[in-house]
Amino acid sequence: MTHKIQKVVVKIGTSSLVLPNGKINLRTIDQLSFTLATLNNQGYQLILVSSGAIGVGLASLGLKERPAAIEEQQALASIGQAALMRIYSQRFLDYQTHVAQLLLTRDVLAYPVSRQHTLNTITTLLKQNVIPIVNENDPVSVDELDHHTTFSDNDELSSQVAVAIDADRLIILSDIDALYDKDPHKFSDAKIINRVPILTPEIKSAASGSSTRFGTGGMVTKLRAAATMMKAGKQMILCNGRDPKILFDIFDGQTIGTCFGK
Numbered sequence: 395m396t397h398k399i400q401k402v403v404v405k406i407g408t409s410s411l412v413l414p415n416g417k418i419n420l421r422t423i424d425q426l427s428f429t430l431a432t433l434n435n436q437g438y439q440l441i442l443v444s445s446g447a448i449g450v451g452l453a454s455l456g457l458k459e460r461p462a463a464i465e466e467q468q469a470l471a472s473i474g475q476a477a478l479m480r481i482y483s484q485r486f487l488d489y490q491t492h493v494a495q496l497l498l499t500r501d502v503l504a505y506p507v508s509r510q511h512t513l514n515t516i517t518t519l520l521k522q523n524v525i526p527i528v529n530e531n532d533p534v535s536v537d538e539l540d541h542h543t544t545f546s547d548n549d550e551l552s553s554q555v556a557v558a559i560d561a562d563r564l565i566i567l568s569d570i571d572a573l574y575d576k577d578p579h580k581f582s583d584a585k586i587i588n589r590v591p592i593l594t595p596e597i598k599s600a601a602s603g604s605s606t607r608f609g610t611g612g613m614v615t616k617l618r619a620a621a622t623m624m625k626a627g628k629q630m631i632l633c634n635g636r637d638p639k640i641l642f643d644i645f646d647g648q649t650i651g652t653c654f655g656k
């Protein structure tokens with residue numbers, strides 16, 4: 395092994411895990427499991443932040459639309475999270491790799507004691523060559539009174555986890571190749587932006603919300619995650635999760651998607 399151990403957080407969004415017809419994207423989940431298991435064998439330390447609980451919950455019940463009621467979304471998340479972890483566990487085991495589940499809320503990382511316990515668990519799992527799979531604990535995450543338990547979404551969660559565990563970088567796998575100067579799903583002349591060394595007002599104004607059926611935050615929350623990473627002096631890469639084997643090229647040092655930070 396010639397490379398220095400690198401700790402990397404990989405985040406994958408719902409739009410990469412669920413097909414436009416609402417079915418689970420087993421191909422992507424399988425390729426992601428293969429790729430992360432291979433990189434883990436090569437000595438990298440990996441943490442997967444995976445969305446998809448609500449999306450997989452919808453697929454499990456054969457529903458087409460995300461319900462508006464919070465408690466219905468939470469019920470779907472608790473159905474889907476178990477189903478999603480079952481698929482991940484099976485796929486990763488095909489590649490001789492164990493995974494573990496961590497469901498977090500904002501306050502868990504905000505309070506020093508629970509934050510430290512969480513970091514201890516992640517560190518121990520990494521020492522055991524197990525890949526932690528993190529998601530928000532959606533069934534209990536509701537903001538009320540002065541309890542702020544929700545992250546705005548998993549882009550923010552992934553950047554907070556990456557900074558807390560002092561990861562070298564965060565890689566966000568989305569349904570889009572990179573950051574563009576405007577939403578390419580709405581503007582056919584949108585131009586790709588490969589490097590963002592600092593977040594200028596111009597870059598911020600390029601980002602808008604999600605225009606896909608199952609995604610939530612769109613580019614706005616990805617730029618927020620980038621800001622968190624850059625403030626901590628770390629890089630974030632945004633690229634397309636359609637074929638997660640793209641991670642091999644990124645780990646080989648190729649420039650892919652948009653790189654935020656210096």
Ligand SMILES: Nc1ncnc2c1ncn2[C@@H]1O[C@H](COP(=O)(O)OP(=O)(O)O)[C@@H](O)[C@H]1O
Nearest residue numbers: 407408409568574576602604609610611612613
């Ligand atoms: N400037 C932009 N560049 C690229 N994508 C953008 C931009 N502004 C908005 N988007 C939208 O953000 C979407 C990705 O976010 P989202 O749907 O939440 O995916 P994910 O499930 O991966 O988090 C893209 O499909 C695109 O429609």
Ligand SMILES: N[C@@H](CCC(=O)OP(=O)(O)O)C(=O)O
Nearest residue numbers: 407408446447448547548610
């Ligand atoms: N915790 C939610 C994910 C919410 C979210 O951030 O989704 P996405 O924008 O697709 O990354 C779930 O698992 O359904």
